Amino acid sequence: MSRRLSRRLFLAAGLAAPALIQARSAHATDEVDVELVLxxxxxxxxxxxxxxMQMQGYAAAFRDPRLAEGIAGGPLGAIAVTLFVWSDWNLQQTLVPWTRLDGAAxxxxxxxxxxGASRETYLYTSISGAMDFAARQFGRRYQGLRKVVDISGDGVNNSGRPVAAxxxxxxxxxxxxNGLAVLDRSPQPSALLAGIPPVDEYYREEVIGGPGAFLMVAEGYEAFAGAVRRKIIREIAAVPQPGPLVERAYA
Incomplete structure (x- = not known):
């Protein structure tokens, strides 16, 4: 191989190195205490x-100083959170992508x-679709010591595959x-006649699961803000303390 050719190859490799490093960095995952999907x-x-009420409740929860304090108390002092909305089996929309949280700012x-997120509502209730979509979000940008999905809703699964699967x-x-069940203060008579179980019972028996899983129940949407704040603070605890399987929040 000639000296001129060797020099060209060396220069080409040198120019390619930063691009390779950048590509690797783009696919690297940062470690956090918890990956939390809302x-x-x-x-x-x-x-x-x-x-x-839901969106304001979530925003208020992240502005609560106790949330930042809880994050700081973790081994790594950081968590990663993303939020998406869901309805039909094939309808999920990410409103806030994965974000690293490590303090009040x-x-x-x-x-x-x-x-500033959109406020659209849709039709059916596919908890199974939400579970499937949430499970696919992990490991994309962050690697959490714990992986948690927080599913909030006010109805039972009526679209998509069985929740059990x-x-x-x-x-x-x-x-x-984990679950956040919102109770309707005046349930529809048709639901009672159809034998549909109360939402809190359904979430407790069919939705939540895994080590330390729990259900927060909001007694009406007026109680949602307090419920979601308490729930997220408990979820991000560095060493989750044993607590009740079901907690209730009132307006």
Missing amino acids: AVDVSRSVDAEEME SCERFATALD ARAEALDQGIVL
């Missing part, structure tokens, strides 16, 4: 006012993103499924 129900049972940025697959991946 899955929010926007089916037709959620009206515009209730949707606004980053928590405020997440809350601000929620303030989606739940089993998520648990096999080491994902903890």
Whole structure:
């Protein structure tokens, strides 16, 4: 090989090195204490006012100083959070992508993103579809010591595959499924006649699962903000303390 050719190859390799490093960095995952996926129900049972209550409740939770304090108390002092809304089996929309939270400033940025997020609602209630979509979100940008999905909703599964199948697959991946059930203060008579179980019972028996899983129950949407705040603070605890399987929040 000639000296001129050797020099060209060397220069080409040198120019390619930064690109290779950049490509590797783009696919690298950062370690965090918890990867938390927030899955929010926007089916037709959620009206515009209730949707606004949900989004304001999540934003208020991330502005609570106790949340930043809880994050700082973890071994790594950082968590990663993403939020998506769901309805039909094939309808999930990410409103806030994966974001690293490591203090009050980053928590405020997440809350601000929620303030500006869209507020559409759709039709059916596919908890199984939400579980499947949530499970696919892990390991993309971050690597959490724990993987948690927080599913909030006010109805039972009526679209997509059986919840039991989606739940089993998520648990096999080491994902903890927590629930936030919102109770309608005046349930529809048709639901009672059809034998549909109360939402809190359904979430307790069919939705939550995994080590330390729990259910938060909001007694009406007026109680949602307090419920979601308490729930997320418990979820991000560095060493989750044994707590009740079911907690209830009142307005």
